[in-house]
Amino acid sequence: MIKLPFSDPQLQRLQFPARLAGTVGLAAAMLSVFMPWAYRSQALDDMTFWGAPSPLQWHFFALTLLGVGFLAVPFLGRARLKRWARIAAWNDAARAVSIGALVATVFAIGGIALATGGLVNTEAGVWIAFVGSLVATAASLVLPSSPEPTLGRLRSPSWLQILVITLGLAAVLFAAMFMLDLDDPGAFFLYVVLVVAIVLALKEFGAFGWLATAAALNKRVLVFGAFTAAFAFPFTQGGSDANMSIAAQVLVFAATALGLNIVIGLVGLLDLGYIAFLGAGAFTAAVLSGSAFATIGWTPPFIVTVLIAGTVSALLGLLIGTPTLRVSGDYLAIVTLAFGEIFRLTMRNLDGNDGPDLTHGPNGIPGIPDLQFGNFNFGDPQFFFGIETGRFANYFWLMLVVLGLIIVVFTNLNRSRIGRGWVAIREDELAAEAMGVNTFSLKLLAFAGGAFLAGVAGSVKAHMDTSVVPEQYVFLESAFLVAAVVLGGMGTVMGVLIGATILKVLPEKLRFFSDYRLLLFGLLMVFMMRFRPEGIIADERRQLEFHEDDDELAEEVEEELIIHQAHYNPDPKKGDA
Amino acid sequence: MEFFLQQLINGLSLGALYALIAVGYTVVYGIVQLINFAHGEIFMIGAFGAFTVWMVLGQPTDWGVSLSLLVLLPLMLLGGVLVSIGTALLTERVAYRPLRNAPRLAPLISAIGVSVFLQEFIRLFYGQIPGFPDSKRAIPFPIIEGISGESIQIGGVLIQMPALFTVVALGVCTVFLWYFVNRTRTGRAMIATSQDPDVSRLMGINVDKTIMAAFAVGAGLAAVAGVAHGLRYSNIDFRMGFLAGLKAFTAAVLGGIGNINGAVVGGLVLGVTESMATAYIPGQFGGSAWKDVWAFVLLILVLVFRPQGLLGAKVVDRA
Helix, strand or coil: CCCCCCCHHHHHHHHHHHHHHHHHHHHHHHHHHHCCCECCCCCCCCCCCCCCCCHHHHHHHHHHHHHHHHHHHHHHCHHHHCCHHHHCCHHHHHHHHHHHHHHHHHHHHHHHHHHHCCHHHECHHHHHHHHHHHHHHHHHHHCCCCCCCCHHHCCCCHHHHHHHHHHHHHHHHHHHHHHHHCCCHHHHHHHHHHHHHHHHHHHHHCHHHHHHHHHHHCHHHHHHHHHHHHHHHHHHHCCCCHHHHHHHHHHHHHHHHHHHHHHHHHCCCCCCCCHHHHHHHHHHHHHCCCCCCCCCCCCCCHHHHHHHHHHHHHHHHHHHHHHHCCCCHHHHHHHHHHHHHHHHHHHHHCECCCCCECCCHHHCECCCCCCEECCEECCCCEEECCEEECHHHHHHHHHHHHHHHHHHHHHHHHHCHHHHHHHHHHHCHHHHHHCCCCHHHHHHHHHHHHHHHHHHHHHHHHHHHCCECHHHCCHHHHHHHHHHHHHHCCCCHHHHHHHHHHHHHHHHHCHHHHHHHHHHHHHHHHHHHHHCCCCCCCCHHHHHHHCCCCHHHHHHHHHHHHHHHHHHCCCCCCCCC | CHHHHHHHHHHHHHHHHHHHHHHHHHHHHHHHCCCCCCHHHHHHHHHHHHHHHHHHHHCCCCCCHHHHHHHHHHHHHHHHHHHHHHHHHHHHHHHHHHHCCCCCHHHHHHHHHHHHHHHHHHHHHHHHCCCCCCCCCCEECCCCCCCCCCEEEECCEEEEHHHHHHHHHHHHHHHHHHHHHHHCHHHHHHHHHHHCHHHHHHCCCCHHHHHHHHHHHHHHHHHHHHHHHHHHHCEECCCHHHHHHHHHHHHHHHHCCCCHHHHHHHHHHHHHHHHHHHHHCCHHHCCHHHHHHHHHHHHHHHHHHCCCCCCCCCCCCCC
16 A cells, blocks of 8 residues: 555545545546547557447446446445445445556557557547546545455345356356457457456455355356356357367366366476376377378277377376375476476387387377267357357367366365365375375375376367377476466466466467567566465465465455355354354 | 497586586575576576677687687686576575475476576577677587587597586586585585574574575586587577476486585486487487487486485485
């Protein structure tokens, strides 16, 4: 928090005018979207019209509308707001909106100036928005910080919870669709800023506390809804495969990252050669695919191929894991790294010249046919209710099923005796062993199990990409997988899905940026470890491990556990918190 | 027999290179139990530092044979060592020190980040310096007359001068290291800290400074290795730290990580194994295409049969 040069009584007197000024400022910014922001249409999306805001301007409108609400509603006074005055963090949320709006307008001005060659092409609208957000930011800094919001404890009817979950999923689907359609990098950045600002404002307000409770109470609705939304995604693309190929790649990446999440997130073993297991699965599937370049003539049905691919990967995992899991965990990182290199070099060398011809060396195996289940060929476009979906949509759906299975395995393992053993190993291996946890075999199980999942994902990837080349499986890809797990949040499903999506979608959308991608990636890893080692979405237990000295956090986590317990077991006699 | 001796010489000189880098892993691991994943990049930056000295001093005038060997090479070594030490200390301060009490995964991941960052930093920005060659490709390393490309013949065995340079450098560095660790206050502080950091702190040892000294020593030797690598392969590039670092780590584990003598022995053993595997494994699995594979197989075999390494350092597990 910025320290302001006012004493407390002065701040008290300033509160009302500040709230008023902030409301007016944000309202002005909100209404500015009905004015043109840019003189020329090629900047961002077309922001040149009177009275007809562009999609991005509508997003800005939504953000500032939220802000006006957060600032204006407290005018009603504590008495009339009753407990709403206390359980939601109005001021903090207003501050988040104001700062977000300010950043967004600065981005918009910069984007317009860059795209059209100068500030001349900015119109009055964007400046009104800028000044309005600036005023609101200044005003919101004067307002006192709200106490911790307790919206999560609010009891609400279940139809409302389900409705909000449904609307939320629809919003996520819409956001994904909209984002993938933005081709202009400036517009993409502005959109990301706006979405992040809205999400942060809602978080400050305490909405996620309520949402977490609602989600916990309606878990089935949430899971079902999420999968429905994901299944519906290809229909929003109008038969175009451009975005679907990205989406399918994201799912393969996410499935692999989830497998890795067992190893890193649950057991705490760092595997730096995980991509080799994906590669092993892909090569196995390619060799058995019946491609004209396949080196083994036998082509089993795909279900069998999947199992073989997974088993090959798992066996490799056992081969690497057995010697290394006995010694200190640090060795594992380097041995897996070495294994990744061995795998890549071996695949390169098995070209008939330096070894038996299995993979055609650096050329790999091209021409892998599409999958065929009975009469259903994955290469064919499909028509549902008159909407066409392309080839990648088929793979997207298949990967969604695979991903769903992996998530089920992951969450169930996490809650099982095995999962508890894993977490115990992660937290303190010696203590776990002393408590009778068979550390070696549990670690080996995680390692081989993770490898199996990667092999399964790899076998689908081989058919989806139609070719498998050793150079796809370099160390950097392993590092990206680790980054997806670390960035999203070790040990969580949601976090890893988000991390995988960010790491795959951003480079696709920011191609002009690609040269600096790895540089930023390196910095990101260092700063994540330093400032938020638990990732974007934190596993609570994990968060505590990273912040052992933070007593406040420990209490918070404990309190939350009690709230959840109260929700699950409304009858205190049955609950044993 | 001559063939065998030749392979032995080749292997020893390659191993000397690994050993120089491996010391850095072992010293740091011995004290903070951290696999400094970015150490390979420190080695790479040492080579680039030396190259920079040559770009600044060595290019315009032709100083002739003896001067280039006697003046320029030491200056290049000095430049490389300074740049490497600077980088290593900076990364220690920024990426490792804040994480010293974090779970063990955190500094390791941070180290990967540093490694990727340093590689990319050199790739993107080194070539941007006016007049410098494009760093996105391999850069030819300057020719030092009297070393580059020259060789001496002893009996039937041909010894390349760069190989001789590497072995001599390892010898000099080992003596220096022995003196530093056993005869100086800082060196003995390092031993004490590696045995028990808390008690060393009680005894008045500045643990932070000692850790920095460990990073600096490792970085210095890595920079010497960087120059040796440049002379040996006559080019350097931003990627060279990855494989060399991996091999050197293998060497450190081979000798027993945490044990300085072990790193030297491990490096030499690894080098000899690699060159013997290339020469003597018959059929398709021999030859240089598989030499890296055999090196890593050796690592895995050592972990199975002798996890404490050849010289058997005590496996420290402070959970």
